[in-house]
Structure formats: structure tokens, C-alpha cells
Amino acid sequence: MVGNAEIELAHWLADAAGAIARRYFRQAIDVDTKPDRSPVTIADREAEATMRAAIEQRFPDDGILGEEFGAVRSDARRVWVLDPIDGTVSFIAGIPLFGILIALVTDGTPALGIIDQPISRERWLGAAGQATNRNGVPVRTRTCGTIDAASLYATSPDMFGADQAAFARLKAAVKTTRFGADCYAYAQLASGFVDLVVEAGLKPYDYCALAPVIAGAGGSITDWHGNALGLQSDGRVIAAGDPVLAAQARVVLAARP
């Protein structure tokens, strides 16, 4: 269960990480390239270190999994999953679509999630058993009659690897496809302005926070087979405003030529 103490801490973490992101946004900062070729900056590292220290102090028995500093106590019943800056490429390009992602995973299930955009000062909070809210105001996904009317987002056309052909089929089936919004596309899906986000190659710190936000707004978020997301998912994600659209997307993605 997610209680007020956990939600309070999650807000504190987002506030602290957001202040750090704002301080470094559009400043001349070094960009390092990690072994996986993705970029990282002092803002990512400082934001994650700050959040980890606060979790250690408040809930020292909980596990932590973060993008920059890895895992501790990952076999704990509760694990905080952190991406200090999801969309570092946008961050270093001065484009305010990056987000701070904070999740609490209990018994393997994402039970609390925050998507925070610190420049526009928008925060989506989803928690098991509660309606998702944006800056305190409840939001709802929208339904989409059929897949040919759907707007689809993905961060990059280059994220699909061996699933390139499957994604191409989906792109051909929907009305519009756009790239580049990172976690902000999921936030807009929760708010009812985007129908579908389909991605691959994600890590737990990319998707765990999204699940409670989307689910609590009435949407569907699963892997490409329709399974609930957890720490062991394969990194392929379908988020949809309604379960009917999600099922249509799964059929298109799974089709064999």
C-alpha cells in the first residue's frame, strides 16, 4: 500500500530534483557519454544523489534503483525507482520535455509514480487506488474509437531494434505518429491529449513511474503482450487511453507477415 508518508516523500524528491534541474537547465555544463552511448550531466547525477540520500534517511530499509548510481537492496519488498532526468538529450538541447521520474514499486508492482516537468512546473502523480492528478487536479485519459483515429508518440524511431517492422505496421495503422516527447507524451496521454505511446528498449527507471500515472487516469499500460509492468519487464511498453485501443495496438504489433 501507498500511504501519505510515501506520497509526501515522493513530492519532496520531485521538488528537490526539480530545483537542481532548473539550476542547470540552459547553462554551459559538460555532457559525458555513458558506455551505452547515452548522455549524462552533473544535473542527472546531483539530482539522483539528492533523492537517494533522502530515501536512505526516511526509509532506510527500502531498496533503490536509479539510472545513474544503480541498485541497493534491490531484493527489498519496496524499491524506489528513479530517473533523475528522463530525456537528457532534450535537457541539454534546452527543450523542456524532459522529466523527473519517481516510482515506488511494492512487491514487484509499481504502486506510486510521479512524472515531473520542472520548467513548466507540471507534476502528474499516480498512486494505487487513487485518481491520477496533475498539479492536484484529477486527469483522465480519453477513449479512441478505432486505431486509425489514434495519435501515436514514441521517443525515437531508432529505439525499436528487432521490432522495427512491428512499429512500422503500427505507424501505418494510426492517424499521426510523432517522435521526441520522452515521458511528457505519457503525461499528455494521462491528461487525455494523446491516444497511444509505444516504445521499446526502456529500462525500469524509464517505465515504472509511468504505470501508476496512466492506470490511475483510466488508461492501460502493459508490455507488448498485455502483461502488467514490473521490474522484470522486457522494456517494450504500450500505453493507451483505453483498453480497447491497447488491444488493437497489440494485435498490429504482433501480426506476422
Add this chain to the structure above:
Amino acid sequence: MVGNAEIELAHWLADAAGAIARRYFRQAIDVDTKPDRSPVTIADREAEATMRAAIEQRFPDDGILGEEFGAVRSDARRVWVLDPIDGTVSFIAGIPLFGILIALVTDGTPALGIIDQPISRERWLGAAGQATNRNGVPVRTRTCGTIDAASLYATSPDMFGADQAAFARLKAAVKTTRFGADCYAYAQLASGFVDLVVEAGLKPYDYCALAPVIAGAGGSITDWHGNALGLQSDGRVIAAGDPVLAAQARVVLAARP
């Protein structure tokens, strides 16, 4: 020449169009599909109509070319070129990367340009003979040593048509490629956070406003052959933070296998 009266009017137009865009942003509005399959809303139409009426009143001899309502007096020595909402797909998805584009083209040359983002309330203004500014503060592009260190943006991987292979070569030559930022990527290039924007299939109302903004910030903006942009350009654009990088990009794009 661009005088204070023209700059004053351009600011007025951006203020008026911005107020309209803010009013309809994230509201339930109808989305129509134009013959070219691109979307349009009441916000696009109302913003352009408002700007056209103001130009007719203030400078009745000037020509006007707008995305939604076409051309009048297009053989005039001065033509205002308007895109009320560049990035309508982002606009209807609730993503604040769309922009209002306003240009004054004199004797065929874009002499004044505004890129306005009405949600973040950022405005880039470029005018012949002046330094480009963002909300009144001068901005500069950055230089990029070699093309393999460059960050590249384009609105969509699907905009290149017959130039798909050329763009693929460029993508392979740069450090990072991202999609989806519309005019906002050019604005960030002017501000020194993006190195290269390369696109194709643009219309005069997509690119005329960009030229004075980029040039006045110290950057280079031409067609793919290195020619200055004007009303008759072929819609293929290279914007770069410095002319050396622009030349490197032209070589890669032009290479024959």
C-alpha cells in the same frame, strides 16, 4: 529595411496570436484534416485571421502569405509571411513546442522574423542588422568543432521523401539526432543549445521567420545548396550554429554513393 513600426506590428501580431493559442490549448477542440493531410483547428484559423486583419489595417499595401488563408498581393515589395501555429500536431497533443511564426519579406529577402512560444512565453526576434534576442536578451549560436560532435534536430523522419538517403547519411555523421521539436529546435539553435536543424518539404511560412532569427544570432541558414532562403526556395533547409558546420552538412547531404 525594417523599422520600428514593422517590429512593433510584429510584436502585436505575436501577442494577439499567442492569446488565441493559449485560449484553445488543451481544450476540447475539433481537428480538421486538410487536403495535404495536415491537421488544422479553430486556433490556427482565428490566430491567422486576427493577424491578417491587423496587417491590412496598418500596412494595406503589403502582401500577406499565410498557411491557412493563402496569399494576397504576393507581388508586393513587402510580404508578411505567417504560420499561426507551426506544429499543430504538438498543439493538439498538449505539447508546448508549437510556435507562432511571423516574417516580413522585403524584396524577396526575409528581413524580420519572430518565433513565439505562447505557453512558455518565449519570443525570439531577429531583424536585419540587429542581434537576435529572446525576450529582449541577445542570444548567440554556438560553434561546433566537427560534425561528429553535432546535435541534429528535424521535425519528423518522414519529411524527407526522395532525400531520405541523404538525411540518413547526415544522421550517421552526427553525434545525436532527435525529432519532433518543430520551430522550437531552430529557436534553441539560435540560443546556442542545438547545433544543426536539417529539414525538407517546408513551405515559406515554415521557414521565412526562421532566417532572420538564426542569421541575427550568428548562425547560418540556407537551402541544401547553400543559397539564401526566399519565397521561391525549394523547402529544404539547413540551419547551423556556424558556417563551417553548415558546409560540412552540405557535403554529407550532397555526397553520391
